[in-house]
Amino acid sequence: EDQVTQSPEALRLQEGESSSLNCSYTVSGLRGLFWYRQDPGKGPEFLFTLYSAGEEKEKERLKATLTKKESFLHITAPKPEDSATYLCAAPSGGGADGLTFGKGTHLIIQP
Amino acid sequence: ETGVTQSPTHLIKTRGQQVTLRCSSQSGHNTVSWYQQALGQGPQFIFQYYREEENGRGNFPPRFSGLQFPNYSSELNVNALELDDSALYLCASSLSPTEDTGELFFGEGSRLTVL
Numbered sequence: 001e002d003q004v005t006q007s008p009e010a011l012r013l014q015e016g017e018s019s020s021l022n023c024s025y026t027v028s029g030l031r032g033l034f035w036y037r038q039d040p041g042k043g044p045e046f047l048f049t050l051y052s053a054g055e056e057k058e059k060e061r062l063k064a065t066l067t068k069k070e071s072f073l074h075i076t077a078p079k080p081e082d083s084a085t086y087l088c089a090a091p092s093g094g095g096a097d098g099l100t101f102g103k104g105t106h107l108i109i110q111p
Numbered sequence: 112e113t114g115v116t117q118s119p120t121h122l123i124k125t126r127g128q129q130v131t132l133r134c135s136s137q138s139g140h141n142t143v144s145w146y147q148q149a150l151g152q153g154p155q156f157i158f159q160y161y162r163e164e165e166n167g168r169g170n171f172p173p174r175f176s177g178l179q180f181p182n183y184s185s186e187l188n189v190n191a192l193e194l195d196d197s198a199l200y201l202c203a204s205s206l207s208p209t210e211d212t213g214e215l216f217f218g219e220g221s222r223l224t225v226l
Contacts, residue, residue, distance in 0.1 A: 004153075034213030043115070043201050043217030044154065087153055089213065097167050098144060098156025099213065 003027075004090055006102035013109050016077050021105045023088035024070040033071045034099065035064050036087040044087055078109045115218035117202050123224045124192050132187045132221045134202030142208045143185040144215065145177060146201040154201055160185055161208040189223075197225045 003026045013019055025033065032051050036044035048057040050066035057064045061082060063074045073086055085106045089099040116135045124130050136143050142161045146154035156169035160179035174190040183204070189196055199222050203215035 032213050041219070043203070043219050044215075045217070046214045049213045089153070091209075091213070092156065092169075098146075098159060098169055099154075099215070101146075101153030101155070103151070103153045 004088055004100050004102040006086075006088055006105050008105060009103065010106040011108070013075075013078060013107070015079060015109055015111050018074070018076045018078070020075070021073040021086055021107070022070060023073070023102055025088075025090050027090045027092075027100070031091045033066055034089045035071070035073055036089065036101075038085045038087055038104065047086075075107070078107075080109045080111050083107055083109045115202055115204050115216050117200075117218035117221050119221055120219065121222045121224075123226060125226050126192055126194060128192050128225075129188065129190045130192060130223060132189075132200050132202075132223075134185045134187070134204075134218060136183045136185065136202075136204035137216045140204035140206055140216065141183050142205045143179055143183065144203045144205070145185070145187045146203065146217075147171075148199040148201055148220070150198075157187070159208060166208055192225045194225050197223060199223075 005024045007022045032049050034049050035047040038044040048064040053068045055066050061076050065072050085104040087104045089101040092100045115137050118133045144159040145157040148154040157171050159167040163179045176188045178186045199220040201220045203217045205215050
């Protein structure tokens, strides 16, 4: 069974304190690993797609990387507005079987 | 460009009742997927509609059903509501029925509470 596991479940950082979120996956024939951001009471917002080991994507203070077994979301010098739940996901099975999401990491950046 | 809109935003039902949730997809998107997100969990795939037909389904019972209309809008229907159906129901639209790009555009969701 395809699985996506995220750690830690929650993370509290001071403003400017860099850290990384982890996403490990057991998906046969991985066809991409995706990161989303979800604010309270909102739907997820797409951030990145990574397709192959060694690939990196960046957006403002966020950088996503991918290895053969896991992905990291690095947050550099975060600001309070980066507070959100970060979800990773991978395609399930084949074709139109939807995405399998992890439970997310709830990130709080304190000023 | 109009984003994904869902209605209603909140609703309360009692066990055994039926509910219909609605979704308008983003302009130009022909594929709609529905996800259920329980509190503290990631979204879980219910099904996907493409060209007015269901073309993919997650591990949900038949009492979860849907429709897609010619304008690509969609409905999610849940019959015989159970307490565990309480969740945020998310609609997502995309340019194609395959998930390889991973870029889904989500609405803000419909929060269903079953008492």
